[in-house]
Amino acid sequence: MTVAQTELAVLALPRARKRGALAQIRRHPTIAIGAGLLGLIALMAIFAPYLGTVDPQALSPIRRLRWPSAQYWFGTDMLGRDIYSRTIYGARISLTVGLSVALLASAIGLVIGLVTGFSRWTDAIVMRVMDGLMSIPPILIAIALMALTRASLENVIIAITIADTPRVTRLVRGVVLGLRELPFVEAAHASGTGFFRILWRHILPNTVPALLVQATFVAASAMIVEAILSFLGAGTPPNVPSWGNIMAEGRSLFQVAYYIVLFPGAFLSVTVLAINLLGDGLRDALDPRLARRM
């Protein structure tokens, strides 16, 4: 299946099959499973202070490297910090990064995609640039940008957004190019509808399904990239309890205290799994032609 076919399939979305959100969720249970899991993790992040946690930064050298027990559910690290508390608070970092990058990359990609979809000469230039950027693995773009800036959560979000935007742009542009040729857009144009009205009323709403699905995958990959950056020492500052940082701290101790790495790793995997399930379900629900295939 080529990208163009995906986009056409998105365009072919039949309006008549819309039977309310509940019916869709019943037909595609992965949406409910993914959203439910994700909701649980979000609640965990929001109510982190009330979940039996202590200060995730509190040092306690006497209690360092304690194995998981009734008192320290996930054990303690080499500085005596409580891994359970750090892992629960770490969800805040991951979700913040995932959500921010998904929103920012979608917004920027949508604007550039709409412009290039309508303007031939910007299209030629911008798409060459996007092709070039897309041939650099996103993680290397993020690493390069992070190596140049101060380690901070904001910079991590900006770096990953820059790395992820070309793909969103390409997707939006493809959808717009397909839509432009469709009879209803031509009809609107022929009946004298203004350019911005066509853009706003006819083009924009039809990019939403594809963009929504793409945003879930961007969020999932942003979380993984954040964790990788932190794990490699180019991500959030070491004093932030992000899952990648906790794993980085446990790296050298893996053979004696593997629980330090495994707990945040498991949470990261489950969160990414939840988002992927949600994204797969959304794609199947919004795009019946693809649903059969993938």
Added chain:
Amino acid sequence: MFAYIVRRILATIPVMVVVALFVFSLLHLSPGDPAAIIAGDTATVDDIARIRQKLGLDQPLYIQFGTWVWALLHGDLGISIFTNLPVSKLIAQRIEPTITLTISTLIVSILAAIPMGVLAAWKAGSWIDRVVMVFAVLGFSVPVFVLAYLLIYVFAISTDLLPVQGYVTISGGVGPFLSHIVMPSLALGMIFAALIARMTRASMLDVLAQDYIRTAQAKGLANGKVLIGHALKNAAVPIATIIGIGVASLISGVVVTETVFAIPGLGRLTVDAILRRDYPIIQGIILVFSAAYVLINLLVDLSYTFLDPRIRY
């Protein structure tokens, strides 16, 4: 056909120009004085001036770019700030384990994923299909370093079957080489295999619905022959495409995998360069990886004409 190959090769030039522009402008995109950032927090004014001069940052921008591209075309990727050695030499020293790991991962994941995808499509809706799809979703979701640590825990810490980490070249004996490369390849190949399995299944499902498949079955051809000779052959183009695109995930994963398994390749070089803010190395590595990615996708595009003789350009 020849014209197509030439055109396709020429098309990689603008892509590589953009990559080069991006890599060059990285130093200038950053807020603040790049020389000061590279020098770090403890640098003196003299240190900063020295770095600025060494990187040519005191020259006008167009001269900097010209000199840099000219050197690049001669295979000169600059001088490492920390070690004072040519970046091209540092990369050449470290590239062998990375290439070995990438190739072994490609082999492992393609050999595992394509049969899985074919089986899943053939038995669509059955438990085999479900298992493959669950594998595909999980493969996308478990990050490479989490999987790497799980493998180490299972095969090295709790059972002692494989060495925890390290790397042995193939000249150091086939046994030790294989025992060191198997876990990194599995960890790195998971996402890639999930991607290929999914695409193989989707592409096969499309082909299996075609009339000529029914004809082949009706004339009594064995299932294996129909699946491989008729279906897989016609489903090959999208699979080749996804293998090319998926190489990006391999490259990203290599950096992490080498860190977890202490493999002295380009990934380790990258991580060391990040920690020392050795920018010429980071720039050189981005160029090398991106060139490799562009080259692989060029080969994939060219392979279409062999995979599907109907494609004539």
